[in-house]
Amino acid sequence: MTATPARERTVHQADAVDGPWWRHAVIYQVYPRSFADSDGDGIGDLPGITARLDHLVDLGVDALWLSPFYVSPQADAGYDVADYRDVDPVFGTLDDIDALLDKAHRLGLRVVVDLVPNHTSDEHLWFAAARAAAPGSPERARYLFRDGRGRHGELPPNNWTSMFGGPAWTRITEADGRPGQWYLHLFDTKQPDLDWSNPQVRTEFEDVLRFWLDRGVDGFRVDVAHGLVKADGLPDWAGVVTMIDGSDPVDGGAAPHGRTSPMFDQDGVHEVYRAWRTVLDSYPGDRAMVAEAWVEPLERLARYVRPDEMHQAFNFSFLSAGWDPAALRSVIDRSFAANDTVGAPTTWVLSNHDVVRHASRLGLSDPTRRPNGIGDGDEQPDAELGLRRARAASLLVLALPGSAYLYQGEELGLPEHTALPDELRQDPTYTRSGGAERGRDGCRVPLPWQQDAPAFGFSPNGASWLPQPAGWREFTVDAQRGRPGSTYETYRSALRLRRQHQLAAGDLTWLPSDPEVLTFTNGRVLVVTTMGSAAVQLPPGARVLISSDTSQTGDVVAPDTTVWALLD
Numbered sequence: 075m076t077a078t079p080a081r082e083r084t085v086h087q088a089d090a091v092d093g094p095w096w097r098h099a100v101i102y103q104v105y106p107r108s109f110a111d112s113d114g115d116g117i118g119d120l121p122g123i124t125a126r127l128d129h130l131v132d133l134g135v136d137a138l139w140l141s142p143f144y145v146s147p148q149a150d151a152g153y154d155v156a157d158y159r160d161v162d163p164v165f166g167t168l169d170d171i172d173a174l175l176d177k178a179h180r181l182g183l184r185v186v187v188d189l190v191p192n193h194t195s196d197e198h199l200w201f202a203a204a205r206a207a208a209p210g211s212p213e214r215a216r217y218l219f220r221d222g223r224g225r226h227g228e229l230p231p232n233n234w235t236s237m238f239g240g241p242a243w244t245r246i247t248e249a250d251g252r253p254g255q256w257y258l259h260l261f262d263t264k265q266p267d268l269d270w271s272n273p274q275v276r277t278e279f280e281d282v283l284r285f286w287l288d289r290g291v292d293g294f295r296v297d298v299a300h301g302l303v304k305a306d307g308l309p310d311w312a313g314v315v316t317m318i319d320g321s322d323p324v325d326g327g328a329a330p331h332g333r334t335s336p337m338f339d340q341d342g343v344h345e346v347y348r349a350w351r352t353v354l355d356s357y358p359g360d361r362a363m364v365a366e367a368w369v370e371p372l373e374r375l376a377r378y379v380r381p382d383e384m385h386q387a388f389n390f391s392f393l394s395a396g397w398d399p400a401a402l403r404s405v406i407d408r409s410f411a412a413n414d415t416v417g418a419p420t421t422w423v424l425s426n427h428d429v430v431r432h433a434s435r436l437g438l439s440d441p442t443r444r445p446n447g448i449g450d451g452d453e454q455p456d457a458e459l460g461l462r463r464a465r466a467a468s469l470l471v472l473a474l475p476g477s478a479y480l481y482q483g484e485e486l487g488l489p490e491h492t493a494l495p496d497e498l499r500q501d502p503t504y505t506r507s508g509g510a511e512r513g514r515d516g517c518r519v520p521l522p523w524q525q526d527a528p529a530f531g532f533s534p535n536g537a538s539w540l541p542q543p544a545g546w547r548e549f550t551v552d553a554q555r556g557r558p559g560s561t562y563e564t565y566r567s568a569l570r571l572r573r574q575h576q577l578a579a580g581d582l583t584w585l586p587s588d589p590e591v592l593t594f595t596n597g598r599v600l601v602v603t604t605m606g607s608a609a610v611q612l613p614p615g616a617r618v619l620i621s622s623d624t625s626q627t628g629d630v631v632a633p634d635t636t637v638w639a640l641l642d
């Protein structure tokens with residue numbers, strides 16, 4: 075079999091190389107509680123991140139995105155914010171975030187922070203006031219309080235279910251001790267949804283944006299960006315809500331959370347982002363927003379990145395395509411078609427803190443399956459195959475024009491923790507689904523830095539909020555640094571070559587190839603990803619720049635491999 079070009083099809087034209095940073099950036103997601111713990115409480119913190127920023131510089135990324143570090147009871151690992159303008163003591167102080175921003179900027183790294191506008195914590199002052207106030211009061215009107223159905227209001231106002239499992243409504247006890255109204259929470263009970271039709275909510279968040287922009291952040295990752303506005307009247311919905319990350323739902327139902335559902339992707343949400351864009355544009359320095367929006371089809375997602383809205387939107391359709399050549403080719407084509415129409419870059423992603431790490435996902439017998447966590451008794455991934463494919467998938471992503479997000483640890487080839495004892499699980503998904511969903515803890519295990527240190531160097535004393543598997547010794551940064559072909563060195567080389575050959579601003583032209591092989595050029599670089607069982611011969615004269623296969627020699631590309639080669 076050969077990858078020799080015969081007929082070409084260009085699906086994306088080159089972009090200006092000197093465009094704003096976010097069009098081409100590789101952004102590294104830091105999950106603060108699991109990155110580096112400086113004080114030995116077993117939970118990562120801001121000083122720990124600051125001390126390890128050199129790792130990101132060595133790797134060669136452009137920016138980092140910090141998952142929430144704000145004051146929070148941590149019912150959903152910080153995605154339940156009680157104070158949007160302060161740092162939770164578990165992560166540090168405002169001085170610590172200032173120090174982090176300062177050092178990152180001095181090192182040439184941009185910093186994107188998380189913004190959680192769909193819901194607050196139930197421990198936010200606004201919610202405490204809403205509980206204490208009467209039905210119909212302005213305090214209640216910041217959230218979605220409704221009377222219940224049934225003779226005594228004993229039934230929830232509609233039939234919506236939470237993305238974490240269980241009902242999406244909780245009934246409160248009124249100040250006089252009687253059972254009272256219900257409030258909506260698309261996620262945990264401790265995450266009441268805000269009412270975005272309320273002008274006070276809008277003003278408040280514009281102010282929060284300014285608070286962080288004034289402190290110097292370069293942008294925001296917007297949580298549940300497709301969820302802020304709900305359909306008028308909160309109508310019942312017969313569809314099945316997929317789980318938080320769009321993974322296979324408990325009952326095997328198949329409805330995507332797209333425009334068919336009354337809780338997501340309502341047209342009214344775009345007005346919010348247009349207002350935010352005005353705020354960001356009033357600051358110097360190309361501040362940017364990225365939408366976390368599990369929206370399909372891609373044409374609907376592209377609406378979030380129109381010129382006067384957000385800058386990027388995670389391409390979760392790509393993440394969901396698994397290791398299926400036809401699906402990947404199609405999603406790449408459709409992504410460019412949709413985003414080129416609005417002039418936005420595509421934003422590729424394979425892993426984050428909500429999904430099973432791709433080194434494990436792609437090692438499942440069905441590599442398109444997306445379980446919500448893996449535990450004892452579940453199918454265990456083929457670790458070797460998973461890592462092999464993960465490396466190939468990552469090199470594919472880094473060869474694609476646009477921006478890319480990396481999730482901490484993927485540069486080490488980290489697998490999911492697939493045998494975490496259930497009693498240690500902390501993701502509310504696990505309890506809310508009655509254990510039917512293992513949840514997301516397995517991708518959130520603290521990073522291994524050093525082979526011969528307690529908790530592999532994550533903390534000074536070996537404390538670690540989730541245990542790391544003993545086998546992670548070989549994945550530590552120091553075990554991989556300087557070792558040719560290690561996953562870490564492969565990422566480093568790929569990031570250097572991506573920059574050198576300006577792949578992020580390049581064009582994409584498919585070359586005809588076997589259906590189980592993706593073959594394209596980006597500028598002068600030929601990219602071949604083999605996903606079937608046959609090896610592929612590179613065209614004569616092609617010079618290999620990098621391969622995901624540690625035993626690559628010559629011009630034959632083995633199965634489950636990505637090669638970048640220079641064409642004469």
Ligand code: NOJ
Pocket residue numbers: 150153154190261297298318366427428
């Ligand atoms: C998406 C976040 O990535 C996830 O971790 C969180 O649980 C939900 N949004 C709710 O905020």
